[in-house]
Amino acid sequence: MSIQDAREATMLGRRTDGTPVRRPLSPHLQVYDMMQMSSAISITHRATGIIWTGGAAVMVWWLVAAASGPEAFDRVQWFLGSFLGIIMLMGLTAAAWFHTLSGLRHLVWDAGHGYDIPTMYKSGHAVLIGTAVLTALTWLALLLSW
Amino acid sequence: MANPAGEAARPTILRTPLGRVRGSGSAKSGTHHWWMQRVTSIALLPLTIWFIVALATSAGMTHAEAVAWIGHPFNAVLLLALIGLTFHHAAAGLQVVLEDYAKPEWVKITSVLAVKAVCTLLALAAALAVIRLAV
Structure with missing residues (x-):
């Protein structure tokens, strides 16, 4: 394994059998199918954080x-x-609700729950539906008070 | 556990030899950045929902109404908390995105410092505005 820069050096480790391993870096933006529930919501979480x-x-x-x-x-x-x-x-508003709900999903993961694929897909759909519903409700409240 | 070549497993040691001799451990801050991101997110949950609901139910405020609302002690305290936590959380989040994707190294360091500077100044400007209206 060749080391290209300083960051690469911190990624080199060894498996328990002693063979070298290069640990994964942050998700590569081109090689993966980004439209999966996992990666699509993950990248949207970051995007909505920047927008917010x-x-x-x-x-x-x-x-x-x-x-x-x-x-x-x-x-x-x-x-x-x-x-x-x-x-x-x-x-x-949509970005804020998405980031809030997706952030809650992250906190649940941090507590150690909901990592299996079926639950991950369910919570992912819940984030999408919740974002639509709460954005609509926020604008309904806004229009009613205008 | 030995590999087929008979070589003993060697864990990767990232500490410097001098550090090991002196017995100095980590700075005990390894998870601090990650942890603060979670702590601020939990605090921001109720604060942000309060702010969105407050604004959504009072659209088209006049200047006098806005000044009265921002200057009310209850709202002013929550706004100051919201401002501080929002920009702490935003700077920490943007920093991680830049650390992951900004290259080369000098761009990464410069952009992280710039994000911190802008977030700090925005937070101070917003806090000054709230305090001016509240006191």
């Missing part, structure tokens, strides 16, 4: 504008109420 960080930046904009005064605040409210703003907020 953008959403957190919007929250900062909203808070800072409120503290700056009515003019700055009206600008944010105008943008968030515009067509583009509403599409963005709908995407953010």
